[in-house]
Amino acid sequence: MKRLALRDIVLLVMLGVVFGFLYWALVQAWNALAVAMGPAGDLAQHVLFGGWLLVAPLAVAIIRRPFVGVIAEVIASVIEVVFLGSPAGPTLLIAAALQGAGSELPFALTRYRRYGWWVFAISGVLGAGLVFFYSAFRAGWYGQEILFLRLGMQLVSGLFLGGLLAKVLVDALRRTGVLDEFAIGRADAALQAPQRVG
Amino acid sequence: MSAEAVVLAEALEAVLPSGDGVGPVDLRLAPGERMLMLGPSGSGKTTLLRLLHGAVPHAFRATVSGCAELAGHDVASATVAGLAAHAGVVAQDPVSGVCLATVEQEVAFPLENLAVPRHAIEPALRTALARAGASHLRHRGTGGLSGGELQRVALAAAIAAEPAVLLLDEPTSMLDAAGVDAVRAALETARSATGAASVLVEHRLDELAGDGGAAVLPEQWLVLGPTGRVRWQGHRDELDVDVLRELVGLGCWLPAELELAALAGRRGLGTEAALAAVLGETATASAQPGVRTPDAESAGPRGFDAAGAGALEPGATSPARVGRPGATHAHPLETHAHEPVLRTEGLAVGHRRAPVLEGVDLALRPGEVVALVGANGTGKSTLLTALAGLSRPLAGTVCGARAGMVFQHPEHQFAASTVRAELAVGLPAELQDRIGPMLERFGLQRLAERSPHRLSGGQQRRLSLAAMLVHERPVLLADEPTFGLDRHASADALGALRSAADAGAAVLIACHDLRAVAAHADRVLVLAQGRLLADTTPLALLRDERMRTAAGLRPSRLLRVLAARAGDDAVLRHELARLEAAAQALRTPDASPPEATAEHRGVPAPDARAGRAASGARLAPDVRAGTAA
Numbered sequence: 001m002k003r004l005a006l007r008d009i010v011l012l013v014m015l016g017v018v019f020g021f022l023y024w025a026l027v028q029a030w031n032a033l034a035v036a037m038g039p040a041g042d043l044a045q046h047v048l049f050g051g052w053l054l055v056a057p058l059a060v061a062i063i064r065r066p067f068v069g070v071i072a073e074v075i076a077s078v079i080e081v082v083f084l085g086s087p088a089g090p091t092l093l094i095a096a097a098l099q100g101a102g103s104e105l106p107f108a109l110t111r112y113r114r115y116g117w118w119v120f121a122i123s124g125v126l127g128a129g130l131v132f133f134y135s136a137f138r139a140g141w142y143g144q145e146i147l148f149l150r151l152g153m154q155l156v157s158g159l160f161l162g163g164l165l166a167k168v169l170v171d172a173l174r175r176t177g178v179l180d181e182f183a184i185g186r187a188d189a190a191l192q193a194p195q196r197v198g
Numbered sequence: 199m200s201a202e203a204v205v206l207a208e209a210l211e212a213v214l215p216s217g218d219g220v221g222p223v224d225l226r227l228a229p230g231e232r233m234l235m236l237g238p239s240g241s242g243k244t245t246l247l248r249l250l251h252g253a254v255p256h257a258f259r260a261t262v263s264g265c266a267e268l269a270g271h272d273v274a275s276a277t278v279a280g281l282a283a284h285a286g287v288v289a290q291d292p293v294s295g296v297c298l299a300t301v302e303q304e305v306a307f308p309l310e311n312l313a314v315p316r317h318a319i320e321p322a323l324r325t326a327l328a329r330a331g332a333s334h335l336r337h338r339g340t341g342g343l344s345g346g347e348l349q350r351v352a353l354a355a356a357i358a359a360e361p362a363v364l365l366l367d368e369p370t371s372m373l374d375a376a377g378v379d380a381v382r383a384a385l386e387t388a389r390s391a392t393g394a395a396s397v398l399v400e401h402r403l404d405e406l407a408g409d410g411g412a413a414v415l416p417e418q419w420l421v422l423g424p425t426g427r428v429r430w431q432g433h434r435d436e437l438d439v440d441v442l443r444e445l446v447g448l449g450c451w452l453p454a455e456l457e458l459a460a461l462a463g464r465r466g467l468g469t470e471a472a473l474a475a476v477l478g479e480t481a482t483a484s485a486q487p488g489v490r491t492p493d494a495e496s497a498g499p500r501g502f503d504a505a506g507a508g509a510l511e512p513g514a515t516s517p518a519r520v521g522r523p524g525a526t527h528a529h530p531l532e533t534h535a536h537e538p539v540l541r542t543e544g545l546a547v548g549h550r551r552a553p554v555l556e557g558v559d560l561a562l563r564p565g566e567v568v569a570l571v572g573a574n575g576t577g578k579s580t581l582l583t584a585l586a587g588l589s590r591p592l593a594g595t596v597c598g599a600r601a602g603m604v605f606q607h608p609e610h611q612f613a614a615s616t617v618r619a620e621l622a623v624g625l626p627a628e629l630q631d632r633i634g635p636m637l638e639r640f641g642l643q644r645l646a647e648r649s650p651h652r653l654s655g656g657q658q659r660r661l662s663l664a665a666m667l668v669h670e671r672p673v674l675l676a677d678e679p680t681f682g683l684d685r686h687a688s689a690d691a692l693g694a695l696r697s698a699a700d701a702g703a704a705v706l707i708a709c710h711d712l713r714a715v716a717a718h719a720d721r722v723l724v725l726a727q728g729r730l731l732a733d734t735t736p737l738a739l740l741r742d743e744r745m746r747t748a749a750g751l752r753p754s755r756l757l758r759v760l761a762a763r764a765g766d767d768a769v770l771r772h773e774l775a776r777l778e779a780a781a782q783a784l785r786t787p788d789a790s791p792p793e794a795t796a797e798h799r800g801v802p803a804p805d806a807r808a809g810r811a812a813s814g815a816r817l818a819p820d821v822r823a824g825t826a827a
């Protein structure tokens with residue numbers, strides 16, 4: 001397998017760091033929402049869950065190479081835990097790897113060739129779903145009556161915030177032209193061979 | 199392949215995804231040989247440099263054919279690390295090349311990357327900083343440097359490891375006189391001390407040549423046409439007048455003697471004689487009736503330019519392409535009596551708590567173009583942002599109308615995702631109908647739905663000007679509006695600002711280019727020693743050597759000759775306008791690609807301008823915060 005190009009590595013780290021900070025900000029929003037939701041506060045995390053999935057589909061769609069989603073998600077979690085002090089603690093790294101793996105899986109199944117709405121949708125659902133079983137085990141949700149309510153909320157959040165929103169962001173970024181020199185931009189241009197003008 | 203050539207290209211050609219291309223080019227530079235690359239904006243100079251150091255196609259996608267070798271390494275198959283030891287690169291935009299937090303680290307970085315022994319780094323660092331004229335910046339943070347200061351640091355980093363090849367992309371674009379001297383000396387030292395070959399892309403040739411003239415410039419010249427094809431290649435002494443005229447026509451700046459040769463139509467005249475030939479006398483014009491054409495006639499007072507030059511193609515002087523009539527240059531004194539639209543009192547600006555400038559009292563009045571000059575790092579940009587209300591002054595006040603501003607880097611102010619939407623930002627709904635005409639005026643219609651970030655440098659500059667002018671604010675601030683533009687594009691940008699002033703705006707331009715200052719400014723504000731040193735006129739500044747030195751400015755020889763001839767500012771401005779008109783007359787629309795043709799539309803025809811000024815396009819007194827905010 002060809003190694004990642006330097007610019008891909010730089011982008012990967014940049015995405016990881018930026019989203020590490022955004023994820024940390026989302027933790028603050030989660031705390032606020034939990035307070036606002038009163039007795040149902042424990043469900044706030046499921047409402048926002050998809051937000052913590054975003055970087056993986058973004059990285060995969062731009063760089064289009066195996067494992068970049070998992071790596072980006074783990075970098076983001078390192079930033080959260082090591083530099084910003086997330087209340088989730090170091091086990092967040094395990095959760096992040098599971099989230100990244102879930103999010104990346106649908107893209108891997110298309111052999112990193114298809115980036116339509118459906119693939120992003122499934123990516124969001126799997127990213128939220130795969131890690132749920134680990135979280136449920138860690139937090140002792142098994143046996144609760146609301147286990148499936150939790151799962152359902154998390155999957156819906158993953159679908160919208162972690163899947164479809166990622167597609168919207170990728171398309172917006174692509175339009176600016178900053179991705180022209182990455183795999184995503186090259187895929188656009190591969191359709192037409194450049195014909196010299198003049 | 200020959201072992202002696204450190205830069206070698208054979209039938210090297212690249213086609214970018216946009217369809218723009220450069221080459222095919224054949225090059226051969228031995229150690230110590232220097233090459234200058236010229237061409238209009240968008241002709242592929244930067245792409246060709248990138249082909250030589252491998253950024254194209256390794257980092258920027260392109261279809262490349264032919265071959266390039268750098269210090270004996272095939273560029274196509276080498277890695278970045280493999281070439282880094284042999285090439286020192288200064289990129290066009292110094293900001294994009296900076297990696298580390300302090301100047302010291304930044305310059306030491308290439309040495310560390312090449313595993314230079316620890317004890318050798320300190321002396322190499324010191325030498326590089328000294329050669330680039332950046333020793334005083336050593337302990338500064340890279341984040342707080344001005345554009346010109348960063349450019350010196352980039353040069354220091356490029357020469358630190360004494361590479362076999364220097365590849366420099368407009369290394370003087372933001373530098374003051376001392377900085378330009380440093381670039382000239384660094385090129386010379388690199389050659390004499392280490393035998394480095396160099397390839398230089400540069401617009402400011404007259405400044406870089408300095409008093410030594412063209413003889414100081416690199417001996418090999420490569421001229422690219424608008425479509426990236428090689429138009430001329432050879433030793434600079436072999437340049438004949440036709441090539442020089444074509445260069446001026448393409449929008450390239452030339453050292454004074456070559457520019458005058460091009461405009462006068464022959465080489466070998468002295469500066470005075472050539473000037474006389476170009477500027478001519480009215481008598482000369484009537485003595486050569488055969489040269490006058492109906493077109494030239496209809497251009498009114500401009501006809502003499504064609505006649506005076508004696509050899510211009512008759513059809514070339516169409517009224518639409520000549521510069522402003524000299525008459526409108528004579529600035530009506532009454533406007534100076536106008537109340538200032540922007541005024542500062544005891545203004546101090548700076549970063550954090552450290553003031554860069556203190557006690558600045560200035561006033562801008564409607565209808566005037568004021569130039570802001572000063573050495574690199576004296577606070578020109580900082581002052582402009584304070585005047586625009588974008589940064590809080592440390593002390594003192596700014597009163598007056600809300601200003602529109604064009605940043606040094608147009609990208610820094612783009613807020614929308616299409617060109618059309620960029621013009622609409624902050625524009626009230628009832629004024630949206632201004633957008634269409636503005637797009638047309640700046641030749642942007644074809645690009646209206648493109649992302650501002652996907653435009654070329656020249657196109658971005660036009661967009662940022664259009665986005666500022668569309669608000670018709672009473673005060674306009676422009677930070678190096680000609681940075682990175684070729685001659686024609688610069689003339690268009692400055693012309694647009696001048697016509698905004700004629701329509702009643704107060705315009706303040708931060709600028710290093712003394713020729714542009716002398717040609718366009720009514721007044722000059724000189725920043726030095728942490729304060730506003732003088733409020734004077736261009737001619738007075740040109741004649742006051744002490745003040746010029748304090749401001750880090752040095753007029754070119756041509757400007758000195760003109761200043762000595764001129765009785766007052768109006769005469770100086772008039773003569774510069776005539777030189778510019780003669781250069782504009784050489785513009786070759788046929789040879790330009792569609793894009794360059796659109797560029798011509800950036801400046802409205804003189805009559806259109808006159809009409810605009812006469813109708814006194816009204817300034818909206820209270821336009822909402824726009825692109826500047």
